Amino acid sequence: MRILSRICFTFLLFLAACDTSTTTNNAADTAMVDISKLKGSNLNILCWEGYAEPAFTKGFEDKYGVTIKATYFGSSDELISKLANGGSEAYDIISPSTDVAGDIVAQDFVAPIDTKAISQWDSLSQQLRNMNDVIKDGKVYGMPFTWGPDYLIYDADVVKTEPTSWNVFEDPQYKGQVSLWDDISNIYLIGQTQGLDKTDKAALYNMSDAQLQSAKAELIKMKPQIRKYWATAGELDNMFKNKEVALAVGWPLTVAHLNKEGRNLKAVIPAEGATGWIDRLMITSGSKNKQLALLYLDYISQPENMAIVLNAINYNVANPGSERFLSADDKKIAEASQFFDKLNFWQTVKDRKKYNEVWNEVKSAQ
């Protein structure tokens, strides 16, 4: 027992010594010292599918001799659930979207970001940087990473004319060839097609009981058209790949992945508009690797790396400086997405539980 307490005491002394040594040194020195120490460590990222593609993570791994371990979440709710059940300690970086970012900051799941340590901070899109949902008490909790729409994706080999409305999902010609995301966002989609967000964008995220029931009825009516509700982006990729579906709600990465394999997928924003997301990278409050996490944020925000992100998943990136590094094809993708102001970006849904229950009721309806 005595020996044990002595070991503990020595250990504590050691920790204290380490602590003072890092705080007394100046910032630059710490970074230098730590980088060599970081070698061999793991950086755990909990993110949307596509945010840890080797195309851009490999460079970081090689540079610092570390391993990036990615876990994907399939919906914002899944992210929240993981964080609420201890995920804040298990992961270093998360990539929340605008619908839950504010809540995540408010619940102290994430730590403030030292923007000075991110060399490209001032070059990142000002509009995205200034969004106040991730700023609390003057501190910044999220680094803008990507943004994009919830597209209407179609297989141009099957759907010959470009759809102009979301109601193509109800076209009997495409019965059993439509896939929606297994998520409450379908409720926003219906709200949007019903024109609820014409005057107030927030209306989609604060629907009344009557509006929710109407959306539910509409989604149930649509069921015979649906092949399957996709749970992950990878699943949607697979369904397009195996020609199980021809129309879907999805993200640019599906188009990017499939067209690289020689398919002819296209993405449009129909006349009713589309919802969208702005994703920020955040460092969890429980992370034991904050230094490395910050280095990753610095690394990934470099214009040349943001260009690789755009190339790999076709998402719009937060550093406009990346344009110089884009290939001609990628430039076209970037130029085609001049619709930032048109999108209705996800907002906090106050009664997520209700939305989730309505969505489950849609799924259980026979």
Next chain:
Amino acid sequence: MKIWIKKYSLLLPLVIWLFIFLILPYFYIFIQSFFETDSFGKTIPGVSLDSYYRAFSNSLYIGTIFRTLTYAVLVAFICILLSLPLAYWIAFKVKKNKTVLYTLIALPLWVSYIIRAYAWKIILGKEGLLNTFLQWVHITNKPVEYFLYSTFSTILCLVYILTPFVAIPIYTAFEQIPKSLIEAAKDLGAGSFATFRKVIFPLALPGIISGGTFALVLTMGDFLSPLLLGGPNTLFISNIVQNLFGTSNDRPLGSAVGILILLLIFLILAIAARTEKKYSSLKSDAG
């Protein structure tokens, strides 16, 4: 006294194991089912029947529990229908290599569930093996969509996964039937079918019931098959529980639904045990 301790001390590891990994978690789930949550899903300890009220008042929960039960009965029934001839054949018709055949039944269990579920995607898809074959022999002229992403594919996969769990107890039951009884039936002029119906089937009933119960209970708890192979209308109760814990983050309601399923399973097990007892006349009569 000493002998008593010695005898039961052997049970101790199992008892500790069950206590930590079975009793405690269930107890925790039970307690949690009375909690409440704030709007963010954080549980607030308390004694509230709200979750149970919601579970009963919305057909989403109770309705899905009973629909899943219907699927489970169907799966168990098909598994039994498939297992009976198979087990009969191995037990009574095969003379050599019985162990090899017996192992073959269990062989699929060596491969991961997910891989086997994915294999069905390859077989049943629009451009899958089955549809390609049917079109090649001109039975169909376009892919049958209902094969995949439907309740059909979900049930099919479950039957495939669970048949070994049913076939093995049935086979064991068949093996335990004294050959003399069968010979006696034949001597008294019963044909093969009459022997099966009047002698073998009643004697094997406990094995059939326990196998069927396996399939039934495991289907009640399955969420992977509907998740991977189900269509827009396929929703099992376990998917809802998984959703309540993993997505909606409503752990009290998830726990309450879990407790309701547990009670239903206990009821099924109790009925199964009673029926098994009622029909297990073999030991007392022939034993």
